Amino acid sequence: MTPPPRDHRRLVPAYLATTGRAHPSRNTLDRLTVLHGAVDPMSGGLRPEQRRLLELLRPGALSLAEAAAHLRLPVSVVKVLVADLVDEGLLLARAPVSDAELPERRILEKVLDGLRTLKSSR
Template sequence: MNPPPRDSRRLVPAYLATSGRARPSRNTLDRLTVLHGATRPTPGGIRPEARRLVELIQPGALSLAEAAAHLRLPVSVVKVLVADLVDNGHLQARAPIPDARLPERQILEKVLDGLRTLKRS
C-alpha cells in the first residue's frame, strides 16, 4: 500500500518570512539581479529564511529568480529578504549584464558569403 501523497504546500505562509512586509526597501531588484555573498559574517539573529539565502549564495553567485526557486519561495518574498540583507551588508546585488547588441546584418552576410566560398573550394 502506497503512502498518501505529501502536500507540497508550505506549513508557514511565505509572507511570514518577511514579517508580513510585501515591499522591498529598494526598487532596483528584479528577477535577473545577480546576488553575491558579502564578506561580513552572517549574524546569529537573522530569520531562518534569510540565513538559508545567505548560505545558498556563499559558494558563488545566483540570480534572484534562481535563489527563489532553490528556497521554494515566491520571487516577491525573496526580493524583500534580499533587500534587507543588502541593506545590512550581508549580500551584494548587481544588475544583470545587459544583452549584447546583435551584430550588424552586413557583417553576418559577409561571414556567410565567406563560409559559402570556403565550402565551394
C-alpha cells in the first residue's frame, strides 16, 4: 500500500514569518514594486524567511508578487518582510515604471521593423 500524498501546506503558519505582524512599516509597497537585494543574504541576524528572500533576489530583480509566488507566501506577508528589510537597508525597493515613462508603441514598432529588416538582409 502506498502512503497518501503529502500535503504541501506549510508546517508553520505564514503570519509567523512576520513575527505576528499584519501590516508593513511602510504603505508604499505594491504588488508590482521591484525588489533588489542590497547585501549578501548570509548576513547574520536574519530570520530564515528574510534570508530566503534575499537569496531569491541575488541574481537579479523581481516584483513583490513574483517573490511571494517563489516563496509560497501570501503577498501581504512578503510586504511585511520587504518593509523590514528595506528599513534595515538590506533590500532596495522601487516603484514600477509608470505607463507615462514607457516609450511610445509606435517607436518600438519602428525599431522592431528595423531589426527585422536587418535580419532579413543578412
